Ligand SMILES: [Zn+2]
């Protein structure tokens with residue numbers, strides 16, 4: 677899709693600005709993820725890209741994703757022991773299927789009311805920057 681191609685190009689430009697060399701592997705990793713709304717793990721992306729890049733190491737995939745996440749160019753989401761990567765960097769919530777592990781984006785609601793945010797901060801001692809919810813249940817194919 678056109679929008680995905682544009683998104684990948686934007687991420688690649690930012691990656692270059694951040695001082696990372698645009699190797700064919702890194703470009704393929706970014707393109708693969710920009711097209712993907714399933715929140716894949718580094719391992720899943722590695723296995724998908726391996727046929728095209730048989731000499732590429734898992735570390736290359738992981739380190740590229742990690743660098744992109746640190747730059748805020750993609751989201752990451754820890755579920756259980758797995759870190760899932762997310763091309764959607766806008767604030768949003770997730771629905772997670774307890775049966776098959778599918779992760780789906782849900783639109784974020786209105787931002788936290790200042791009074792609610794203040795009360796959470798007072799109770800937790802945290803300074804709250806973002807709000808992200810996880811809804812758990814069963815997806816359409818697992819009901
Ligand atoms: Zn499911």
Ligand SMILES: [Zn+2]
Pocket residue numbers: 715762764768769770780781
């Ligand atoms: Zn997401």
